[in-house]
Amino acid sequence: MRGNLFAVAVDLVVLTVRDAELCALLVRRDTPPFTGRWGLPGGFVLPHEDLLDTATRRLSEETGLALHGHHLEQLASYAAPDRDPRGRVLTVGHIAIVPRPPEPIAGADASGTAWHPVAKLIDGAAADALLAFDHGRILADGVERAQSKLEYTTLAASFCPPEFTVTQLRHVYEAVWRRSLDPRNFHRKVTGAENFIEPTGETAIRDRGRPAQLYRRGTATLLHPPLLRP
Amino acid sequence: MRGNLFAVAVDLVVLTVRDAELCALLVRRDTPPFTGRWGLPGGFVLPHEDLLDTATRRLSEETGLALHGHHLEQLASYAAPDRDPRGRVLTVGHIAIVPRPPEPIAGADASGTAWHPVAKLIDGAAADALLAFDHGRILADGVERAQSKLEYTTLAASFCPPEFTVTQLRHVYEAVWRRSLDPRNFHRKVTGAENFIEPTGETAIRDRGRPAQLYRRGTATLLHPPLLRP
């Protein structure tokens, strides 16, 4: 068909919120190229796999978390001729959103697998050079996608455990957007949005202050009306 | 590195507005597979090319239009194992926006190259089966992307010639969204948006009615505030 062929890989921007910070999962590379540098989890697409199959498989292999209910979507493809010193490799970036997982990461097949706050990886002056390959760019694109999808979809709930409070949900928005929001207006907006979250009837146990109502994810995927960044 | 390699192609959803309809450029295939069927223009990525290079080259080869100022962006990648009967082919879909071009299409290297209204290609019951490969899906994704980008970017101006009237711009919105808009409110919104369009000082010649002010594209790429679909 054509003489010039590509290896095709999938890379994952796996995002979660820990301690009020948006974090990405990185693996320390133990083989060339870029040995010793941090990079995105990922791997090559096998003969029978579609792209999301590969992404799902690698996510479970590297985090030990099966993808039940976790959000996973394609981001963009990267294929600059010189992006991999080994030869022509096209990678399809994906973003995955997971609730804060138990630690250490169970079942990970890479020894050096850790969560890193994205702020330092993106804002820094020489941020591009911190990660292997063009993973700094892919990470930045993934974070931007997540930030904008919080506005008009219910993606934020994917960062939360099955049952959560409105305040927890607000902390997700604040961590991803890196802005603080008015708790009172936020409360009204998310409880007013159609099928964004639905009350369980239970309340959360707290050390002090009024107990908060618990909610679970609703059926909506699009937000009407959207929650725009200030 | 890995035994399983892919051919990598680029496919183009080239959009324009003709006679108040959103149209896509299709080519009639004269080689297998899908001989005789319509498909998106596109081609394989050459060894030295990045994805946008291939897209730019194929756009100019198939439409005769150089990409000066035309909008071109990546859409998504498609790599289902059975999407091409010849073997494993990954294609990176792109969308290109062009002003209404002179006809017939000059310099096209494919004899059967024609504009088709997208409505019939997408709405129809068996719309998926009309085009070669998974091009029906790629086209639908491209149209959806264009529709949503009209809301929060200045993309609509890319459908217009260098100088245009507010009414022409409104016809773009109406064709892409397939909704009619209030001409008076539309006028105020687009002339009020920062750096969306700027007046040339000239007026358009009309057969009847008050002459319209001419505008050119402004410097903004994002729309503040956005123009939301009703």
Added chain:
DNA sequence: GCAAAAGTGTTCTCGGTACACCCATGG
């Protein structure tokens, strides 16, 4: 009772919609 956090009500303002109205041209 007091502190702390959840949740509600009220006011102001701004952007969207609907639509009446005026302007500039050809015939």
Added chain:
DNA sequence: CCATGGGTGTACCGAGAACACTTTTGC
């Protein structure tokens, strides 16, 4: 002067921001 389309003014309405206020718990 009339038809036609370009462009402006205005009144209403709903959503967002700011913030005072009430509720429910632990100590």
